């Protein structure tokens with residue numbers, strides 16, 4: 147589809163532009179001694195170390211947000227609206243972004259405070275920080291579906307009794323005990339469709355976007371849900387936390403080496419000097435970029451397994467392919483991105499690949 151190709155070309159250009167801006171912002175701060183200037187200004191205003199760190203982090207974060215705001219608007223609002231993916235009014239969209247920014251900002255600020263508090267305590271700060279981050283990640287995974295999802299969606303129990311029974315029976319067949327099927331009001335915002343199985347134990351529930359209900363046949367909804375159930379059966383949350391935990395540890399160690407390098411290069415008072423914050427952010431950004439192909443490659447691998455599970459559980463490759471085709475249309479998906487783009491940016495296998503795999507499974511069964 148020409149529209150999809152154009153949309154994704156524009157989005158990729160804007161993503162790269164945004165990345166370039168972020169790097170330029172941090173490099174400029176480091177190269178001009180902006181970090182030192184800001185740190186000495188903050189030190190004159192407050193003597194408490196944690197207030198200095200918080201002020202630095204908030205000032206740097208606000209500067210970055212202001213710099214990238216026009217790009218964020220074009221990428222997240224204007225362009226998706228232009229291509230018919232989004233119909234949420236600007237006010238509602240800004241409200242959602244503000245909520246996300248407050249949650250993300252609070253978590254980010256807490257992370258910076260933890261790092262600088264530990265930096266003042268021990269040279270093994272990176273090990274302690276990684277332990278705190280891993281614990282926080284596990285806690286977030288447990289509460290996110292229950293506390294965070296309702297901040298963005300209104301959930302109502304699925305009214306269609308026969309579909310509900312069918313989906314709960316599928317969940318039972320897959321060995322996942324779910325307590326209910328809920329519908330999220332995505333259509334208020336966008337036409338994109340999805341489903342999820344969230345929560346743990348007694349809070350576990352199936353969530354369907356109302357867009358999925360409106361556009362997909364019951365067989366296709368079953369296929370989408372079976373994929374989500376596959377994630378649960380395979381313990382993907384546990385596996386993900388394990389892989390992320392290992393990466394967090396490695397990243398923290400590398401960040402510590404990067405910070406030591408910064409102390410020597412930039413003449414900081416020590417690794418715990420708040421003036422080093424822009425440098426530390428630059429190091430963290432670089433480490434995040436290097437990890438992209440690793441984390442996305444891992445994600446595509448578990449997504450492929452969830453697809454295989456869905457096909458084996460429903461035994462209905464035609465419905466799976468139908469659902470993929472519909473998702474491609476609704477989400478304006480790029481069906482066949484370049485291999486390089488898939489490696490770096492895709493958390494799921496490209497759509498054409500998922501369809502081809504399902505079709506070869508169908509061939510195998512027949």
Ligand SMILES: [Zn+2]
Nearest residue numbers: 373377449452
């Ligand atoms: Zn998945």
